[in-house]
Amino acid sequence: MDTLPYSHNPLGDKLAADGITLLEKDSFNDRISSSSLPTSVGLEVTPPELSTTSRTVNSDEIVVKFENVTRLYGKKTALDNISLSIPRGEIFGIIGHSGAGKTTLLRCLAGLERPDQGRILIEGQDFSQLSEKKLRSLRQRIGLVFQHFNLLSSKTVADNIALPLKIAGIPKKERSTRITELLELVGLDQHADFYPSQLSGGQKQRVGIARALAGKPALLLCDEATSALDPETTRSILELLQTINQKLNLTIVLITHEMSVIRNLARYVMVLNGGKIAEQGLVSNVFAHPREAITKAMLQEIRPQLPKTILQKLVSSLPPIPSTSPASAMEYAYYAILQVNMSGSLIRSPFIAELQSIHHLTPILLEGGISHIGNIPIGTLFLAFPAQEVEQAQKIIRTYPIDTLEMLGYVTFPY
Numbered sequence: 001m002d003t004l005p006y007s008h009n010p011l012g013d014k015l016a017a018d019g020i021t022l023l024e025k026d027s028f029n030d031r032i033s034s035s036s037l038p039t040s041v042g043l044e045v046t047p048p049e050l051s052t053t054s055r056t057v058n059s060d061e062i063v064v065k066f067e068n069v070t071r072l073y074g075k076k077t078a079l080d081n082i083s084l085s086i087p088r089g090e091i092f093g094i095i096g097h098s099g100a101g102k103t104t105l106l107r108c109l110a111g112l113e114r115p116d117q118g119r120i121l122i123e124g125q126d127f128s129q130l131s132e133k134k135l136r137s138l139r140q141r142i143g144l145v146f147q148h149f150n151l152l153s154s155k156t157v158a159d160n161i162a163l164p165l166k167i168a169g170i171p172k173k174e175r176s177t178r179i180t181e182l183l184e185l186v187g188l189d190q191h192a193d194f195y196p197s198q199l200s201g202g203q204k205q206r207v208g209i210a211r212a213l214a215g216k217p218a219l220l221l222c223d224e225a226t227s228a229l230d231p232e233t234t235r236s237i238l239e240l241l242q243t244i245n246q247k248l249n250l251t252i253v254l255i256t257h258e259m260s261v262i263r264n265l266a267r268y269v270m271v272l273n274g275g276k277i278a279e280q281g282l283v284s285n286v287f288a289h290p291r292e293a294i295t296k297a298m299l300q301e302i303r304p305q306l307p308k309t310i311l312q313k314l315v316s317s318l319p320p321i322p323s324t325s326p327a328s329a330m331e332y333a334y335y336a337i338l339q340v341n342m343s344g345s346l347i348r349s350p351f352i353a354e355l356q357s358i359h360h361l362t363p364i365l366l367e368g369g370i371s372h373i374g375n376i377p378i379g380t381l382f383l384a385f386p387a388q389e390v391e392q393a394q395k396i397i398r399t400y401p402i403d404t405l406e407m408l409g410y411v412t413f414p415y
């Protein structure tokens with residue numbers, strides 16, 4: 001008898017309890033009927049929640065729509081008035097700390113929970129109005145990828161992928177063709193007869209992805225799909241998800257606590273905090289111009305950091321000047337450190353050279369780095385200026401199209 005590793009995965013437990021995709025722990029005996037969904041009307045709308053994009057989308061291109069969704073657990077508001085629209089073929093990331101409401105949102109999205117207020121529409125169908133039976137068939141339009149893969153250990157790779165097809169009543173010959181296609185898509189065509197115990201973590205997740213795609217879903221939900229993987233394997237799984245998104249024009253929702261996953265894969269991001277939307281929009285905009293403290297804090301994960309040796313020596317203000325020394329001596333003994341965040345063409349300009357040659361400042365580059373979101377470069381520089389230069393330096397730097405400028409404090413050199 002197979003045992004699914006649900007215990008590692010709270011969502012897996014909850015999904016198992018609700019009988020979705022991985023259905024019953026041993027038997028997969030829930031029967032899901034296949035159904036075709038009506039196409040929705042073709043009115044021209046621009047999703048207000050994605051106002052950072054100028055793209056105009058047909059309403060029938062919106063695969064997921066939340067309208068003022070609130071979900072309560074007793075007195076606890078797990079989701080508070082959430083509105084979002086996800087156009088077909090997009091990769092949408094949802095990020096937040098533990099307890100932010102990510103799992104609740106995913107469960108609502110998967111049709112496992114009904115909102116207490118508001119509406120959820122998948123391909124124009126209102127989840128909250130559907131009977132259990134219709135809800136089950138709508139769930140078939142949703143593929144789920146789990147953090148801990150949730151494969152059946154006594155079944156081969158091919159049989160794991162076959163399960164949802166069997167449940168959907170797909171004939172054997174068709175199943176076999178589909179499995180061959182899926183194995184090729186996920187790069188496991190040589191592994192059909194392997195058992196999960198013979199696979200690496202990344203290969204197991206490839207099987208999980210193939211299984212989620214078996215029913216040709218309209219939407220792929222990935223719940224911390226790479227959190228159990230090492231960085232190299234994470235990269236290869238993110239590349240696979242990107243290939244799938246492009247080849248199949250499949251809409252993907254990523255739930256994660258890692259900004260690097262959002263940066264590498266998603267086009268849109270929603271930051272959840274305490275059940276509320278902190279901010280949402282194009283990843284390139286939100287990353288370059290984070291408005292909320294929670295977003296800024298989460299972005300620290302992927303921005304370069306000031307070396308610890310310098311951080312430890314930072315003081316927030318210049319120490320009192322000893323009566324025996326002239327003020328200038330004290331100023332000359334200290335450097336002020338500025339953090340400059342910038343994006344786009346400024347990164348490719350001779351910014352530091354200009355500070356020196358045109359403005360006669362003497363910055364020292366302490367630390368820095370550039371990441372790319374799509375083809376937009378986003379960079380951070382930590383610059384040290386002699387304390388007496390820092391006011392002027394801030395004024396001048398603010399005349400450039402930077403994203404943010406922060407004065408971090410003072411430090412003596414050599415550090």
Ligand SMILES: Nc1ncnc2c1ncn2[C@@H]1O[C@H](COP(=O)(O)OP(=O)(O)OP(=O)(O)O)[C@@H](O)[C@H]1O
Nearest residue numbers: 073076077078096097098099100101102103104105
């Ligand atoms: N069944 C429940 N009963 C009561 N409170 C709940 C229940 N499920 C979730 N909560 C609460 O709702 C809030 C959101 O929980 P949720 O699991 O959605 O957060 P999360 O962002 O997924 O966190 P994590 O990353 O730790 O899984 C939390 O405060 C949590 O304690």
